[in-house]
Amino acid sequence: MEDAQLVRDFLGGNHQAFNKLIDRWQDRIHHFAYRYFASNDDAAEITQKTFIKAYQKLDTLDDVQKFGSWLYRIANNLCLDELKRAGRRKSTSLEALKTAPQSETASSADSKLMRSEAMVLLHKALLQLPNEQRMVVIMKEYEGLTFREIAEILDESENTIKSRMYYGLRALKKTFDSWNINKEVFNYE
Amino acid sequence: MNKQEARNLLMDYMYGELDPGQVRALEEFMQNDPELKEEFNELNETRSLLQHLPVQSPEEQLVMMAPEENRSQTASDAKSWWSIVSNALFPKQGFGRFAFGVATFAFLFIVTGALTDMKVSVTDGAFSLTFGEQPAEQTGFTAEQVQLIVSQVQQENADMINEYIESAQAQQQLQFEQTLSTFADYFNDQRASDWELFNYGLSSLEETTYNRFEQTDQVLGEIIQTVSTN
Numbered sequence: 001m002e003d004a005q006l007v008r009d010f011l012g013g014n015h016q017a018f019n020k021l022i023d024r025w026q027d028r029i030h031h032f033a034y035r036y037f038a039s040n041d042d043a044a045e046i047t048q049k050t051f052i053k054a055y056q057k058l059d060t061l062d063d064v065q066k067f068g069s070w071l072y073r074i075a076n077n078l079c080l081d082e083l084k085r086a087g088r089r090k091s092t093s094l095e096a097l098k099t100a101p102q103s104e105t106a107s108s109a110d111s112k113l114m115r116s117e118a119m120v121l122l123h124k125a126l127l128q129l130p131n132e133q134r135m136v137v138i139m140k141e142y143e144g145l146t147f148r149e150i151a152e153i154l155d156e157s158e159n160t161i162k163s164r165m166y167y168g169l170r171a172l173k174k175t176f177d178s179w180n181i182n183k184e185v186f187n188y189e
Numbered sequence: 190m191n192k193q194e195a196r197n198l199l200m201d202y203m204y205g206e207l208d209p210g211q212v213r214a215l216e217e218f219m220q221n222d223p224e225l226k227e228e229f230n231e232l233n234e235t236r237s238l239l240q241h242l243p244v245q246s247p248e249e250q251l252v253m254m255a256p257e258e259n260r261s262q263t264a265s266d267a268k269s270w271w272s273i274v275s276n277a278l279f280p281k282q283g284f285g286r287f288a289f290g291v292a293t294f295a296f297l298f299i300v301t302g303a304l305t306d307m308k309v310s311v312t313d314g315a316f317s318l319t320f321g322e323q324p325a326e327q328t329g330f331t332a333e334q335v336q337l338i339v340s341q342v343q344q345e346n347a348d349m350i351n352e353y354i355e356s357a358q359a360q361q362q363l364q365f366e367q368t369l370s371t372f373a374d375y376f377n378d379q380r381a382s383d384w385e386l387f388n389y390g391l392s393s394l395e396e397t398t399y400n401r402f403e404q405t406d407q408v409l410g411e412i413i414q415t416v417s418t419n
Contacts, residue, residue: 030247162200173235
């Protein structure tokens with residue numbers, strides 16, 4: 001059954017349909033928030049709040065076909081609210097991550113450790129992006145949304161979204177180069 | 190297609206959101222522009238690195254789940270019925286809401302007053318609010334008792350006033366003596382100061398007079414010497 005049908009069922013009084021929507025979307029919203037904050041606790045909180053808000057406001061959804069985009073918009077707004085609310089703490093944490101890691105020589109670490117460290121650095125690099133670019137990169141690269149969908153969710157023009165994606169990737173490349181992260185690290189056996 | 194237009198299409202191309210005609214045009218352009226091709230390859234490699242980012246699944250199920258259907262349906266019906274009535278009867282904002290609150294309070298006050306036999310009275314500036322049956326009137330004192338109480342009060346008042354007057358007199362006496370003593374000290378100081386000033390003036394006058402006598406003698410001596418020389 002499609003999301004739209006489940007939304008219609010819920011609006012028609014079948015509240016169990018909402019539980020099916022939760023089952024279907026919970027992991028995606030959690031992953032989205034986790035990539036944004038790099039914190040499992042924050043991701044769980046954002047996911048919880050997203051579905052509570054969706055439950056309260058689902059009757060305001062104009063186009064049931066766009067339930068997914070609408071849910072992402074709620075999650076996005078909650079992420080921004082969380083950033084504002086705990087901005088100091090989180091920005092401090094991000095500032096700490098900006099310190100370039102100490103590079104290790106290939107001979108001093110085994111391949112597993114290097115891959116593990118590189119994965120952590122990937123997340124740190126993502127966290128260093130400005131919020132607007134980070135949100136677009138996550139939505140595009142991991143959630144697989146089209147530029148048009150992202151533009152609708154963030155209420156921006158498509159060109160703005162593409163521009164943020166372009167500059168986000170360039171910034172990430174620069175960071176990866178300075179931290180010596182390349183495909184050889186992940187292909188190293 | 191110029192380079193800027195080609196660059197604007199890079200993101201769409203990378204994520205497969207270009208139509209086939211645009212794809213062909215862009216690929217042809219990049220064949221002739223190695224720099225743009227290199228930029229595309231770099232961004233594409235960055236993209237492929239991002240795919241290695243790990244992700245954590247939620248550790249537990251959400252606390253929030255929709256309630257049971259029947260119960261929620263009933264609650265929803267009750268809520269909608271109440272919403273219709275409340276929306277029709279109760280003002281939602283601003284002065285209307287305030288006025289509704291005041292009117293409700295007044296209504297409850299009146300109903301409570303009627304049920305509890307409330308009585309409101311204002312006598313000699315005193316406001317009294319009583320509920321239920323009025324307390325029985327208190328019987329008064331006899332004339333002798335009143336006379337006795339009045340005389341006791343008068344005696345107590347007289348004693349209190351006497352005590353107050355004595356205390357005030359003692360305090361005034363003490364203040365007068367302190368003032369007199371202060372004035373005497375001041376007068377002595379002033380007199381000593383005047384005497385010292387007078388002595389200083391007198392000795393100063395004496396010294397001045399002596400100097401003038403000396404000057405006069407000196408001038409007279411010079412005149413006599415001049416006359417005798419001539």
